Each structure stands twice: as C-alpha cells, then as structure tokens.
Amino acid sequence: MKWMNSRSAAGIALVAVxxxxxxxxxxxxxxxxxxxxxxxxxxxxxxxxxxxxxxxxGLLDLGYVAFYAVGAYVYxxxxxxHFGLHLPFWAIVPMGAATACVFGVxxxxxxxxxxxxxxxxxxxxxxxxxxxxxxxxxxxxxITNGAQGITLIDPVAIGGFKFSGTTQILGISLSGxxxxxxxxxxxxxxxxxxxxxxxxxxxxxxxxxxREDEVAAKAIGINTRNIKLLAFAMGASFGGVAGxxxxxxxGFVSPESFSLVESISIxxxxxxxxMGHIPGVILxxxxxxxxxxxxxxxxGPVQQALFGKVLVDxxxxxxxxxxxxxxxxxxxxxxxxxxxSERRRELAEKT
Amino acid sequence: xxxxxxxGGIQAVRxxxxxxxxxxxxxxxxxxxxxxxxxxxxxxxxxxxAGGTVRFCDREITRLAPHRLVREGIALVPEGRGVFPRxxxxxxxxxxxxxxxxxxxIDRDLDQVFGYFPRLKERAEQLAGTLSGGEQQMxxxxxALMSRPRLLLLDEPSMGLAPIMVQKIFEVIQAVAxxxxxxxxxxQNARLALEVSQRAYVMxxxxxxxxxxxxxxxxxxxxxxxxxxxx
Numbered sequence: 001m002k003w004m005n006s007r008s009a010a011g012i013a014l015v016a017v018x019x020x021x022x023x024x025x026x027x028x029x030x031x032x033x034x035x036x037x038x039x040x041x042x043x044x045x046x047x048x049x050x051x052x053x054x055x056x057x058g059l060l061d062l063g064y065v066a067f068y069a070v071g072a073y074v075y076x077x078x079x080x081x082h083f084g085l086h087l088p089f090w091a092i093v094p095m096g097a098a099t100a101c102v103f104g105v106x107x108x109x110x111x112x113x114x115x116x117x118x119x120x121x122x123x124x125x126x127x128x129x130x131x132x133x134x135x136x137x138x139x140x141x142x143i144t145n146g147a148q149g150i151t152l153i154d155p156v157a158i159g160g161f162k163f164s165g166t167t168q169i170l171g172i173s174l175s176g177x178x179x180x181x182x183x184x185x186x187x188x189x190x191x192x193x194x195x196x197x198x199x200x201x202x203x204x205x206x207x208x209x210x211r212e213d214e215v216a217a218k219a220i221g222i223n224t225r226n227i228k229l230l231a232f233a234m235g236a237s238f239g240g241v242a243g244x245x246x247x248x249x250x251g252f253v254s255p256e257s258f259s260l261v262e263s264i265s266i267x268x269x270x271x272x273x274x275m276g277h278i279p280g281v282i283l284x285x286x287x288x289x290x291x292x293x294x295x296x297x298x299x300g301p302v303q304q305a306l307f308g309k310v311l312v313d314x315x316x317x318x319x320x321x322x323x324x325x326x327x328x329x330x331x332x333x334x335x336x337x338x339x340x341s342e343r344r345r346e347l348a349e350k351t
Numbered sequence: 352x353x354x355x356x357x358x359g360g361i362q363a364v365r366x367x368x369x370x371x372x373x374x375x376x377x378x379x380x381x382x383x384x385x386x387x388x389x390x391x392x393x394x395x396x397x398x399x400x401a402g403g404t405v406r407f408c409d410r411e412i413t414r415l416a417p418h419r420l421v422r423e424g425i426a427l428v429p430e431g432r433g434v435f436p437r438x439x440x441x442x443x444x445x446x447x448x449x450x451x452x453x454x455x456x457i458d459r460d461l462d463q464v465f466g467y468f469p470r471l472k473e474r475a476e477q478l479a480g481t482l483s484g485g486e487q488q489m490x491x492x493x494x495a496l497m498s499r500p501r502l503l504l505l506d507e508p509s510m511g512l513a514p515i516m517v518q519k520i521f522e523v524i525q526a527v528a529x530x531x532x533x534x535x536x537x538x539q540n541a542r543l544a545l546e547v548s549q550r551a552y553v554m555x556x557x558x559x560x561x562x563x564x565x566x567x568x569x570x571x572x573x574x575x576x577x578x579x580x581x582x
Contacts, residue, residue: 202449209435209446215397216433216491220498221421221450 023181034177038249040289041184042242047269047285048195048278049238054267055276056204057231058211060120062263063107063127067236069134069258070103071096071243073144076253079154082145089156093244100240101233103130108232112225115214127263134255149254156183156248163248180249187245191238195278198234207231208276272329274336283338295321354403356389363389365557366403371502376524376534378544378565380578381554387537388430390554391506394535395427396420407502421450424501428508432491436480440471443479443490447497457497464493467523485516492523503527505536509543521547541578545569553578 026033046068053061074096078087107126111119138146155164155176163183164176198204206227209217218224247253265288273284299314299321329337353366364386371377379387392398394405396417404413407423415423426447435443444464448457465472468489474482479490488508495503508524509517517540525547528534538544545551545565553561553574561568568574 205442205446206449208438209449212435212437213433215429216435218397218417219395219421219427219429219433220446220494221418223416223418 019185023178027175027178031175031177034175034181036290036293038177038180038184040286041181041188042246042249043266043269043285043289044188044282045184045191045242045245046239046266047273047281048191049235049242050266051195051235051270051276051278051281052198052207052238053231053235054270055281056199056211057207057228059228059231060116061123061232061235062120062260062267063123063125063130064235064239064266065258065260065263066107066127066130067100067103067239068243068246068262069130069255070100070236071240072247072253072257073134073150073243074099074240075244075247076150076153077143079248080150081152082150086154089154089158089244089248093241096244097237097240100236100243104232104234104236105229107236108229112228124260124263127258127260131255131258134258144255147255149252149256151252153247153251153253155251156180156245164251180245184245187241192278192282199278203227203230268326272326272336274339277336277338277340280336280338280340284336287337291325292322354390354393354405355401356386356393356398357401358389362401363557364393364401367552367554367557367559368403369552369559369562371533371535373501373533374531375550376528376536376548378536378538378548378551379554380538380541380544380551382578383539385554386557387539387554388506389557391427391430391504391535391537395425395504397427397429421498421500425504426495426498426500426502427504428488428491428495428506430506430510432484432487434479434482434487434490434494437478439476439478440482440490441475443494444471444497447494448499450498456499460497460499464496467496467526468493483516485512485520488512488516488520489523492520492527496527500532502533502535505534505538507537507539509538509540517543541574542569545574 022037023034026037046064049067050061050064053059053064075092077083078085078092078095079089080086107123111122114122134144135147137144138148144150155162157163161167163179166173166175167179168174206217206222209220209222210224210227214224246257269284269288270281271284272288273282274280295317296314299312299317300310303310303312303314333339353368354364355362355366356364367386367390369377369379379390381387389398393400396412396415400413404411406412407425410423412420412423412425420427435446438446444461445457448460451457470486471489471493474486479487482490492505492508505524508520512520521543524534524536528547536544536548545568548565550563551565551568552559553568561571561573563571569579
C-alpha cells in the first residue's frame with residue numbers, strides 16, 4: 001500500500017502527535033476551547049455522513065439535522081430520568097443509528113423520483129416535521145417533553161469509566177471534555193475509514209454513477225432505487241450516532257438545537273470543504289466550527305481596542321463575516337477549499 | 352395487442368408489433384415525436400408500458416426492473432449519450448461492466464472497445480465531460496459493449512454530431528454488427544439507418560406505417576418522399 005512508505009508514516013505520526021496534544025493545547029485557553037474542539041469533531045462526523053448523501057450520491061438533502069435529532073432523542077429518552085431508563089452508551093448508540101436509518105429510508109422512499117431543487121424542498125420539510133414533532137410530542141402522552149427538552153441525560157460511561165468530570169490517568173489530569181475528545185477522535189477515525197472504504201467500493205461507484213446520470217446508471221445495471229435508499233440510510237445512521245454523542249456530551253437536548261440553520265451549516269461544511277472529497281469535508285467541518293468561535297471571542301476585544309467601546313454586537317458581526325467568507329469562497333473556489341483532484345481537473349479543463 | 356406507451360393521457364406509442372432476429376440489425380426510423388425513443392425506453396424499462404408485452408429470448412421482460420435487463424443481455428446507449436461526465440473515460444468504461452465480475456474477460460472486452468475506438472484509448476484518463484460530442488457517443492457505445500450484451504439498443508447515435516463523426520460512429524456500429532451483435536437502431540437520419548440495417552420499421556404518430564427490407568425501403572417512394580427529402 002502506498003501510504004506505507006516512510007514519508008507518509010512520518011506524516012501519520014505527526015498527525016497522531018498533534019491529535020494527542022490538541023486537547024491539552026486547547027485547554028490552555030480554557031475548557032471552553034476543548035469543548036469547541038469536541039464539537040468540531042462531532043461536526044466532522046455529521047459532515048461525513050451528509051457527504052455520502054450529497055457528495056457521493058448527489059442527493060441534495062436540506063433536512064439532514066432530522067437524523068441528528070432522532071439519534072439525540074433516542075439517547076436522551078433511553079438514558080435519562082425522563083422515563084427512568086438508564087441504558088448503557090454502547091447499547092443505545094446502535095439503537096440510535098438504527099432508528100435514524102429507518103427514518104432515512106422513510107425520507108428516501110417517497111423522494112426516489114425527485115432530484116435537485118424538488119428533493120431539497122421535500123427534505124427541508126422533513127427536517128422541520130421532525131423538529132415540530134419533537135416540540136409537540138408532550139401531549140397527550142409526554143414523550144419528548146416538548147420545548148423544555150430533556151435534562152439530566154447520562155454522560156457516556158464505558159465499563160466503569162465515566163466520561164464526565166475530571167479523572168487522573170497516569171498522573172495526568174483529564175477533564176470531561178478532554179476525555180470526550182479522545183472518544184470522538186477514535187470514533188471519527190472509524191467513520192473516516194468507513195467513508196474511505198465506501199467511496200472506492202462498488203457501492204461508492206454506483207452512488208457516483210447515479211450522481212452523474214441516473215438513466216445511464218440504470219442502463220448499466222445499477223439498482224438505483226436500492227442504492228439511493230442505501231445512501232439515505234447510511235448518511236442517516238452517521239447522523240444518528242453523532243446525535244447520541246451530542247446528547248451525552250451536553251446532558252440536555254431540546255428541539256431548538258435541530259433547526260433548519262443547523263442543516264444548512266452542515267451542508268455548508270460539505271460544500272465549502274469540497275463535495276465528495278473526504279479531506280475537504282473534514283476541513284470544512286473544522287473551519288466552520290472553529291472560525292465562528294474565534295470570531296465570537298475576537299470581535300468584541302478588537303472593537304474595544306480600536307474604538308474604546310463595542311459598536312457592533314459580536315454575534316451579528318460574526319454572522320456577517322461568516323456570510324462574506326462563504327460568498328468569497330464560492331466566488332473564487334467554487335469546487336470548495338480542498339476539492340478532489342477530479343473536480344479540480346474538471347474546472348481547470350473547462351476554463 | 353401491441354406495445355403501448357403513454358405520458359399521462361397522451362399516447363406516444365399506439366400498439367406496435369415488431370421483432371428483431373438474432374444477429375440482425377433493425378432500424379426504427381421516423382420523424383421527431385413519432386414514438387421511436389419512447390419505444391426504446393419502454394423496451395429498456397426506463398419507461399413503463401401502458402400495454403402490450405416485450406419478449407427477449409423467449410422470456411417476457413415487460414415487468415422486469417430496469418437494472419435487471421443488463422444481466423439479461425440488453426444494453427442501452429441512451430439518447431443524448433448519457434456518459435458520466437465527472438468520471439474518466441476509463442472509469443466510464445469500467446462502469447459499463449458493473450454487473451460483471453470476470454476480470455480477465457472484462458480486460459479483453461476493454462481492449463476490443465479500444466480497438467473499435469482508438470480515440471478513447473488516447474483519452475482514457477480524461478474526464479468524460481470534457482470529450483467532444485462524437486467522442487462521448489463513442490464512449491457511450493463502448494460502455495454499453497462493456498456489459499457484453501446480446502442485444503444493443505442504440506438511441507439516435509447520430510444526434511448532434513458532425514458528419515465526419517457520424518460516419519466514424521456508424522463504421523463502428525457496422526463492425527460491431529459484423530461480429531454478430533443483434534442491434535436495434537433508433538435513428539432520425541433515415542438514409543443512414545437504412546444503409547446500415549437489414550430491415551427497418553417506419554414509425555409515424557406512434558404507429559408502424561411501413562416495414563420491410565432496408566434496401567427496399569430505401570427505394571420506396573413513400574419513404575423517399577417523407578424521410579429522404581426526395582420527391
């Protein structure tokens with residue numbers, strides 16, 4: 001294999017060291033930064049899941065957050081005082097993935113014949129339906145506790161090892177977010193490997209064929225119905241797993257975490273990074289999680305220093321700069337910040 | 352009862368009956384909107400039929416899922432070529448063998464396709480979307496051949512191509528036919544279609560109005576007047 005040569009091995013070792021050091025470096029800026037890094041990895045997870053649907057199979061999904069919500073609520077309901085259930089993490093996460101998968105097929109089946117804008121509208125509606133259901137499923141039987149959400153959700157515990165609170169391991173003190181970081185990194189590596197394998201598999205090629213031309217895909221013998229459903233199902237499962245972890249990390253879920261804006265920002269990560277290209281999608285997810293936070297912390301103090309007072313509310317300026325960045329990237333790097341070599345070649349050959 | 356295809360309430364194909372014998376090249380000619388492409392789409396199961404049956408090698412295939420047809424031995428070269436634009440030429444051809452797993456034989460067929468279309472070999476690494484129209488048509492035919500079909504369905508292979516390209520494409524179609532391939536050719540360019548086929552059917556408003564040996568149809572005054580631009 002080509003990545004076994006010494007230069008690549010050194011590269012991998014370097015990345016590994018950086019990944020281990022990251023939570024300790026981030027902790028110097030406070031635990032909040034470790035949490036931001038955690039969320040960046042969680043979004044890598046989500047973006048890679050959405051990338052299967054949008055990037056590989058070419059199905060524009062604007063309701064992806066619904067699967068994230070399903071995973072989060074499955075975890076919340078099965079591991080909180082709300083129903084008095086406290087199932088272990090390793091048991092719930094597969095259930096969350098499976099439930100999200102069912103919802104993926106549920107969304108996929110009626111939309112099989114839709115493409116592009118039409119599919120986008122239906123998926124958008126689906127995302128909203130799920131959120132509205134979560135908001136209102138508190139009567140007559142209280143299932144989701146409505147807009148108040150579910151609190152006191154169990155943190156992740158594997159064996160006797162708890163991921164919340166501070167623990168001492170080999171004389172090193174690890175905070176809750178730092179422990180979650182390592183769990184997330186381990187899971188993210190698994191997800192990345194699955195994605196890499198999928199992309200170059202028969203199924204991955206079938207997805208690409210459908211993305212390129214559905215009639216031709218049928219004509220060469222691809223069962224487009226099943227393969228499209230599989231894309232929805234797999235993408236949804238990733239969302240479901242991410243949702244479960246989100247639930248456990250936050251200890252609290254409510255419908256407002258799963259708004260349309262969330263779907264759009266996950267889609268932006270995929271598009272901005274480079275649709276269909278795994279390293280690009282990872283870059284997109286990390287940038288779009290960390291940059292807004294940097295702005296949030298940077299905008300106030302900078303104004304204070306320049307003008308002696310805060311003229312523009314940091315929150316609104318943050319969205320403004322964010323929007324501008326998106327426009328600039330789409331203008332000058334339409335294939336994304338880190339597109340696949342094919343996309344690069346395609347754009348180069350066209351001009 | 353013949354084959355019927357309808358779009359909503361509008362019948363595009365109004366009960367037609369025809370056959371293609373093994374090893375034969377048969378053309379389906381007619382003006383725009385006569386129902387030729389609809390017929391081909393119904394056979395290849397891209398469209399549902401409104402009535403009638405399609406049989407292939409003594410087996411009824413009218414209700415088969417479209418992706419199953421390739422395994423049965425039917426390959427379609429879709430109208431407007433339908434190559435995968437963001438895959439390379441080589442990847443497009445490899446996709447043609449999607450349902451096959453006999454690697455050695457696939458390689459042999461690939462060599463054969465490159466033999467028919469040397470241009471594709473030169474451009475193997477280029478993205479299909481950047482090929483010229485004629486080259487894309489070559490690729491579409493090559494990709495269909497990669498499934499090693501028993502019946503090749505060609506939908507308007509001359510559409511939108513320069514005359515020199517049309518000639519090249521049809522030379523290959525004839526070469527493929529000489530190898531014993533059974534071909535159903537849908538074509539608006541009636542003269543060209545009649546020159547390369549053995550038999551032909553003329554479609555008009557969803558019905559077959561004329562049928563016979565291609566050479567006879569070439570000399571038929573009705574065909575000459577309506578489709579060959581002579582009076």
